[in-house]
Amino acid sequence: MSDETTDGVGGFEHLLSEVARNVPTQSPYASVTSIDRAGVVDLSFGLPAPSLLPIEGLSSAMTTVIETDAEEALQYGGGRYADLLPNIVHEHLANRGIDVDDLEITNGSSHALDGVCRTFIEPGDSVAVGIPTFTGVLQVFGNHGADIVPVPVDEDGLDVAALERLIDEREYAGKPVPKLVFVIPNFQNPTGATLSVSRRQRLLSLAQRVGCLVVEDDVYGDLRYEGETPPTLTGIDENDRSLHIGSFSKTVAPGVSTGWIAGPEGLVSRIRPMLSPGTPLLTRSILAAYSEDGQLERRLTLVRESYRARRDRMLRALDRHLPPEASWIRPSGGFFVWIQLPDAIDTTPLLERAVENGVVYLPGAMFHPDDSPRSTLRLSFSYVDRQDIDHGVAALGETIRLALDTDA
């Protein structure tokens, strides 16, 4: 065995790439996943509700695949169901007003973003990212050594005017324009904010003017619970400046771990060969057999209704249980509510007290590229039962009140 006291990998430290040397070996979620959840309401992760997992549907899709196309589905190539999946996604995007030239199926949205990074990002290249953002996004960019340029997010989503100023300042200082702008336009993770239509248009114009690429991660886009659906960026992009990432993980099941990247043909054809290898074609076959003949759209109607009720329940509980010092954006879709507390409260150490009171959340610091203390936290209403939402939010309210008292 190696002598790990000297350099960590037994004489191989010197072989590590510069990026790998700086990537933490521990999961960023380790401090939260290690919490004992017995008797605690889990509002932490964005897990689909267990009761909404399509167990029967996927089971019958498996039978269909095995009975009608097993030899091909288990072989390299994948057979007719796997072949069908891009068409199903094309049709789904068309239903949402997105007419794309080309798309590629991926092993989920992070795999798609990873492929975008491999195609465009060299260590030190800058990417503009709406902050706070999903931890997984920070991980993917970090694994490519990207320099993250944080852009504020408010109740109308990514602050495009602030991004414009940042880019102008960078150009003035002789710094390069970020190659990519990463945005979660609908029900942003974690803030729940939706990018306004005027900002969408302005972002595309900006990208066209400065010559960068907009990557829209729209994994929650199918989960709108109220109001009109704004056009996707890729749907209104006339200059081939944007890529659209989507996923079945939130709407069908995380276990299928399947998503897509869609956009102009010239762009997708560059990304396709850079996507990391490993295509679980059996899963894709099962998913296609599950989704064909309009079944996907029928499912979306069903899950939207159920998640809307959960969201409403959480919003009512927040109104009832949280002190007036707390504020949040009302999300019109997705899985999350982002809570802003008074600046004096650091939600990372607060988590321990929250768990004692019976609730787990994700501390705001997890959604930032630096380690500064944060007075924000994310709640997920997707996973637990409705009455547990009430209990969890009540426990959170109590935790916050105690912290405010201690503080005062």
Added chain:
Amino acid sequence: MSDETTDGVGGFEHLLSEVARNVPTQSPYASVTSIDRAGVVDLSFGLPAPSLLPIEGLSSAMTTVIETDAEEALQYGGGRYADLLPNIVHEHLANRGIDVDDLEITNGSSHALDGVCRTFIEPGDSVAVGIPTFTGVLQVFGNHGADIVPVPVDEDGLDVAALERLIDEREYAGKPVPKLVFVIPNFQNPTGATLSVSRRQRLLSLAQRVGCLVVEDDVYGDLRYEGETPPTLTGIDENDRSLHIGSFSKTVAPGVSTGWIAGPEGLVSRIRPMLSPGTPLLTRSILAAYSEDGQLERRLTLVRESYRARRDRMLRALDRHLPPEASWIRPSGGFFVWIQLPDAIDTTPLLERAVENGVVYLPGAMFHPDDSPRSTLRLSFSYVDRQDIDHGVAALGETIRLALDTDA
């Protein structure tokens, strides 16, 4: 739409990474996959025999997973079957005399190799690779901008003495030692050669002396048809200089697209966070339910017998149908026989005539990092029925004779 006449991706050429700019957008297999195979014996790709795909077994494993652990198997996390899979692989490796500290499940062997590259290879870094080699390996290294240092492969596998000379010459010329040595020790793809035990030991000593890492891709290791099994490199490595890559794609089914990377804890823990994201946990659950309780080892016995018979059939057919100018290495396992023809024959243009005569093979040029004409070709005995092996080899023999006649 973009004006693709000017720069290919509508004004985004300048954003591409240096590596992506040079990666071909077309599959290296396109010229072979596009061949109309009607009435043609397909000896080209390393596909498992359709009759050996475990359709019943996987179907019943799916039922088990759905009936006993569906909620977890479809969720993030994956549940108890997915959790079981690393133990099954640990046990399988122990059966082969490999006692590893740590392993990680991957989306197949290419995904594992990709993760190794991300951990160690920066564009321009050199890697020593036994040539000819599997095209997918050249693709993965190419996608990381690696500089491939070709090392000859003969009937005893990678020529370690030649590698040693190459490294010495490089050091003398002030060039860096390759960071990685990539080797397929058992029934190498495409040559079928097995690395001798003395070369295995010498390779590990060399790696220890010069401070590089050996990556052994052992996806065919479970498919030995005769003779004694030599120890794996990772099995006899005492200095944490090697990583072991394996896969279920050849032994269970390509559609599950699942493999592993195993080795010293310090090394695997560095690679784990660099593996590209996207984990199809449902597939892993099905595979674990299929493999548990010794079922995997029972299956291996079965498939080994069937592939041994196919190999014997091909070797007999080669003896009968190929002219004396052709030679090959007798493979003691795996899927392939590598045919060496007289230098004057270029097997790339020859393929068209072979198809006319009723057989498809893979031209030798596909297994080299450059485009030089090659007088070699690879036959796979894994996929077609036994009598088709005879027909295909007879058609190849006729094609070669005609080429020799034309040549003379």
